[in-house]
Amino acid sequence: MKKTVIFILVFLIALVIGAYLQNKISTKKVEMNNLNIYFVKTIEENHTKIIPVKRAVSGQTNLIKTAIAELLKGPNEEEKKQGFHTEIPENTKLINIVEGPNKVIINLSEEFEQGGGSKSMAARVVQLTNTVSYASGEKPVYLELNGKAVEYIGGEGVEVPKNHTEYNYDD
Secondary structure (H helix, E strand, O other): OHHHHHHHHHHHHOOOHHHHHHHHHHOOOOEEEEEEEEEEEEEEEEEEEEEEEEEEOOOOOHHHHHHHHHOOOOHHHHHHHEEEEEOOOOOEEEEEEEOOOOOOOEEEOOOHHHHOOHHHHHHHHHHHHHHHHHHOOOOOOEEEEEOEEEEEEEEEEOOOOEEEEEOOOOO
16 A cells, blocks of 8 residues: 555656656747848949848747847848948937827937938938838837937938838838
8 A cells, every 4th residue: 555655656656746847848948030120232343232140039028029139239250241231320329209099109229320421321320110010010100319319320321111011121
């Protein structure tokens, strides 16, 4: 009788440990999402397009924040070899994201509008809005710099469209 009780206790302990370990293993499985991150690619000499590259990211993250972080990192080495680059200045920082049911407001640091001419400004706006629009499920994207809504960026005053969703850039 004592052996039977001990056997049952050992069996129950093994079941509990097994269930615990199975739960630990299954929570380590991470679902991956593919995001489109938009970069500039030279197609022909003096002719560029904004083209998405796929980035696999954890499904348990804020996709908009992750997409912007990937965009701000710029192209990886393999993408650079394929001719991709970014017009977004290296020191640009994400300050805040406000996602509502009908729009996304992206607040970036002022570095976003520094350097480059009108072609560069237009490209960086398209890179940002297309990347965020894809990650948000096509919600309109609004831009703020240091907490202030902007209508124009850069010294040449490139217009930042209001209520814009994905649009094309073809140089």
